[in-house]
Amino acid sequence: MNVNLSAEELAFRDEVRKFFAEKYPADIRYKTDNGIELERDDYIRWQKILYQQGWAAINWPVEYGGTGWTAVQKYIFANEIAEANAPDMVAFGVKMVAPIIYTFGDDEQKKRFLPDILQSNVWWCQGYSEPGSGSDLASLKMRADRDGDHYIVNGTKTWTTLGHMADWIFCLVRTSSDVARRQEGISFLLIDMSTPGVSVKPIITIEGDREVNEVHFENVSVPVENLIGEEGKGWTYGKVLLQHERTNLAGTARSKFRMRRLKAKTTQSVHGAEPLMKDRNFARKFAATEIELKALEYTDLRTLAAVATGKAPGPESSILKIRGTEVAQAIDALYVEAAGYYSLPFVPSQYAVDFPLQDRIGAGSESRSSLRYFNNRKASIYGGSNEIQRNIVSKHVLGL
Amino acid sequence: MDFSISEEQAMLVDSVAKFIDNDYDFETRQKIAASDAGFSADLWRTYAELGWTAVPFSEEDGGLGGGPVELMLMMEQFGRGLVVEPFLANIVLAGGVMRRLATADQKKKWLDPLIAGELHAALAFAEPQGRFDIANIATTARPDGQDYLLNGKKTLVLNGGAAELLVIPARTDGGQKDHSGITLFAIRGDAPGVTRNSFKMVDGHQGAEVSLTDVRVDGASILGEVGQGYETLHAVIGEATLAVSAEAVGIIRAMQDKTVEYVKNRVQFGVPIGSFQALQHRLVDTLMACEQSYSLLLWAAMTNAAGSDEAEKAISAIKYQIGTAAVHVAREAVQLHGGMGVTWELDIAHFFKRITSIELLFGNADYHLDRYAGLS
Numbered sequence: 001m002n003v004n005l006s007a008e009e010l011a012f013r014d015e016v017r018k019f020f021a022e023k024y025p026a027d028i029r030y031k032t033d034n035g036i037e038l039e040r041d042d043y044i045r046w047q048k049i050l051y052q053q054g055w056a057a058i059n060w061p062v063e064y065g066g067t068g069w070t071a072v073q074k075y076i077f078a079n080e081i082a083e084a085n086a087p088d089m090v091a092f093g094v095k096m097v098a099p100i101i102y103t104f105g106d107d108e109q110k111k112r113f114l115p116d117i118l119q120s121n122v123w124w125c126q127g128y129s130e131p132g133s134g135s136d137l138a139s140l141k142m143r144a145d146r147d148g149d150h151y152i153v154n155g156t157k158t159w160t161t162l163g164h165m166a167d168w169i170f171c172l173v174r175t176s177s178d179v180a181r182r183q184e185g186i187s188f189l190l191i192d193m194s195t196p197g198v199s200v201k202p203i204i205t206i207e208g209d210r211e212v213n214e215v216h217f218e219n220v221s222v223p224v225e226n227l228i229g230e231e232g233k234g235w236t237y238g239k240v241l242l243q244h245e246r247t248n249l250a251g252t253a254r255s256k257f258r259m260r261r262l263k264a265k266t267t268q269s270v271h272g273a274e275p276l277m278k279d280r281n282f283a284r285k286f287a288a289t290e291i292e293l294k295a296l297e298y299t300d301l302r303t304l305a306a307v308a309t310g311k312a313p314g315p316e317s318s319i320l321k322i323r324g325t326e327v328a329q330a331i332d333a334l335y336v337e338a339a340g341y342y343s344l345p346f347v348p349s350q351y352a353v354d355f356p357l358q359d360r361i362g363a364g365s366e367s368r369s370s371l372r373y374f375n376n377r378k379a380s381i382y383g384g385s386n387e388i389q390r391n392i393v394s395k396h397v398l399g400l
Numbered sequence: 401m402d403f404s405i406s407e408e409q410a411m412l413v414d415s416v417a418k419f420i421d422n423d424y425d426f427e428t429r430q431k432i433a434a435s436d437a438g439f440s441a442d443l444w445r446t447y448a449e450l451g452w453t454a455v456p457f458s459e460e461d462g463g464l465g466g467g468p469v470e471l472m473l474m475m476e477q478f479g480r481g482l483v484v485e486p487f488l489a490n491i492v493l494a495g496g497v498m499r500r501l502a503t504a505d506q507k508k509k510w511l512d513p514l515i516a517g518e519l520h521a522a523l524a525f526a527e528p529q530g531r532f533d534i535a536n537i538a539t540t541a542r543p544d545g546q547d548y549l550l551n552g553k554k555t556l557v558l559n560g561g562a563a564e565l566l567v568i569p570a571r572t573d574g575g576q577k578d579h580s581g582i583t584l585f586a587i588r589g590d591a592p593g594v595t596r597n598s599f600k601m602v603d604g605h606q607g608a609e610v611s612l613t614d615v616r617v618d619g620a621s622i623l624g625e626v627g628q629g630y631e632t633l634h635a636v637i638g639e640a641t642l643a644v645s646a647e648a649v650g651i652i653r654a655m656q657d658k659t660v661e662y663v664k665n666r667v668q669f670g671v672p673i674g675s676f677q678a679l680q681h682r683l684v685d686t687l688m689a690c691e692q693s694y695s696l697l698l699w700a701a702m703t704n705a706a707g708s709d710e711a712e713k714a715i716s717a718i719k720y721q722i723g724t725a726a727v728h729v730a731r732e733a734v735q736l737h738g739g740m741g742v743t744w745e746l747d748i749a750h751f752f753k754r755i756t757s758i759e760l761l762f763g764n765a766d767y768h769l770d771r772y773a774g775l776s
């Protein structure tokens with residue numbers, strides 16, 4: 001038993017590290033380092049660089065453009081991308097809809113959609129939740145009624161992350177109400193958002209940003225060839241997707257990076273104050289969070305090791321989601337505590353590229369700490385809330 | 401032993417509660433907070449007309465002679481309504497200093513218009529390097545002939561942008577963290593050498609960074625004795641700590657009630673989510689946290705009203721409780737609202753942000769637990 005990296009793995013790590021050092025654009029790094037929101041174009045430009053390197057779709061099968069990396073290599077990559085403070089691929093295309101398409105789609109669909117996802121030519125968003133259907137997703141109401149070679153879609157999706165940036169949306173829709181189990185009437189449909197009848201309305205979140213949307217569909221005509229797999233099987237496909245989503249949610253690499261940054265900040269004097277780490281209360285809290293994170297990292301590694309030997313991530317991935325988001329939220333709170341009174345000014349306008357850093361209220365991104373803390377309360381709510389995850393664990397792990 | 405409130409106190413609560421219910425619904429509050437000023441100057445005059453701005457001042461100062469209990473009763477209501485008018489900054493902080501130290505002349509000049517709602521004021525209790533230690537003051541006041549020259553920087557000056565009068569603690573003597581050698585100066589907000597960088601705060605309130613460069617003040621602007629300002633500063637911040645704790649209790653009770661209501665009505669899996677035992681127990685825990693917080697608040701208000709030996713400890717006890725239990729209630733309320741809980745549109749998010757602010761104001765849970773332990 002050991003956790004040492006082999007010589008090849010170390011060489012791989014160096015290669016990845018070098019790539020980030022050389023290819024991650026300095027202007028985008030300036031933004032991520034200084035709390036400035038990325039624009040759609042920043043994401044796309046960066047994702048195309050990853051694509052050119054062959055690293056856009058690390059989890060895909062090689063035949064569609066994946067890397068064929070081992071679990072350890074993926075783990076190394078996750079650490080390095082976090083350490084470079086570079087954004088991950090926006091999940092909806094490459095991590096969410098693509099696996100459904102290459103697993104359940106037909107050849108035509110694979111040819112039509114996968115290359116554009118891989119090359120970041122098309123931006124996807126996820127249309128699952130509805131106003132009346134959150135945790136209880138199977139109660140969804142958005143209808144797709146067959147009319148010749150089209151479906152006519154009517155209804156509302158909500159909480160659609162980055163829907164205002166998206167070109168396409170993948171939806172769970174109701175194609176039949178005349179079924180024994182309501183899950184059986186659900187289908188998986190891909191919809192071009194420029195189709196007449198689709199409208200996107202912003203939802204402003206707690207910290208004041210536009211990140212999520214309500215998407216309305218009024219008599220939207222969708223060709224039947226956009227249906228994935230069989231009609232009525234969408235729920236089964238969607239569940240696979242949810243499982244994928246959950247393995248991506250532990251976020252230990254990002255959390256480790258944030259802890260290191262916080263340590264650097266709090267071991268030096270800010271605003272002429274004593275370094276906060278000299279305060280035993282803070283140091284102990286920091287240490288406790290670090291220990292919790294270490295435990296999570298090893299739990300994550302155990303899952304990775306299991307996946308490497310061919311076991312699919314099962315309900316245990318719920319544990320990663322729960323603890324991963326709880327640790328991330330604890331780190332958010334530590335940042336707020338570290339910034340103290342400087343976490344309280346609400347001046348989003350100073351997080352613009354042309355705003356001089358030295359004129360900001362609060363050193364560095366201090367006054368962003370609270371906004372991130374507020375926003376990230378979402379982490380325990382979305383992707384299957386932590387309560388729903390606990391239900392899954394109690395049912396499928398404990399058998400209760 | 402008597403936990404009931406007097407007739408006058410009941411009338412006071414009633415008048416604030418009616419105002420919140422009838423004139424300060426959430427939409428109104430949001431409009432006011434989003435306006436340029438960030439509070440309603442009209443409503444502030446209404447607060448004065450209704451006598452609320454006079455509550456903590458003695459009758460001979462033109463006040464109503466209220467104390468910690470009256471303050472608590474009002475602040476709970478202000479919390480429930482998420483009031484953004486600068487009651488804390490004007491009345492509790494700046495007014496608190498004035499009421500204790502101002503001479504008859506100074507009161508005439510500043511306190512009378514403050515109580516009348518015609519003057520806005522602020523107390524600059526925080527410096528960038530000081531965190532929660534109000535004695536950590538690097539701002540200097542250097543004698544220059546008959547005058548003093550003030551130099552330094554203050555942060556998070558509540559209501560600092562609108563304030564026509566700033567109360568500035570500055571060092572006339574002593575080391576940077578000494579209790580002695582702190583003098584309180586009253587200066588005009590637009591005095592030469594004062595630079596103010598105003599901002600909205602995450603909780604919808606108003607703050608400012610204030611820089612002082614050779615600000616000339618005369619001896620008539622000194623509040624109290626030279627070098628003796630700490631004791632007053634300490635007492636005023638204690639009272640403000642009690643005030644925001646009461647506000648927090650008002651907030652978490654509102655959050656608790658709204659969350660209970662929400663889980664009764666939100667249906668998932670064909671039943672109200674409140675029928676899930678996993679959530680029922682969570683809401684029982686938050687109810688207990690609300691009740692325990694209210695109990696400590698009463699202890700703090702009563703010991704402070706009575707001037708008892710435990711008054712100081714009680715303030716740190718309630719603030720510690722707010723920093724732990726109230727934060728817990730606020731997080732749970734957001735969580736149990738699901739996605740709705742993190743929307744700008746819903747009051748829950750704004751209650752949450754105010755609790756976050758209060759969690760830090762005048763010292764967080766650790767700070768007050770340390771302080772409490774030191775007093776035991």
Ligand SMILES: Cc1cc2nc3c(=O)[nH]c(=O)nc-3n(C[C@H](O)[C@H](O)[C@H](O)COP(=O)(O)OP(=O)(O)OC[C@H]3O[C@@H](n4cnc5c(N)ncnc54)[C@H](O)[C@@H]3O)c2cc1C
Nearest residue numbers: 126128129134135159161378382383385387735736738739
């Ligand atoms: C910022 C953000 C981004 C999102 N992005 C997307 C997106 O891109 N696409 C998309 O489709 N969806 C998205 N979602 C939606 C998200 O998946 C839902 O919010 C989530 O499923 C919870 O649903 P709900 O908000 O309706 O809460 P509800 O389901 O109403 O839940 C309310 C509370 O009740 C609890 N609860 C519910 N059922 C049970 C139970 N059986 N036992 C115990 N507790 C229970 C929940 O855990 C929660 O605390 C996003 C949400 C947010 C907040």
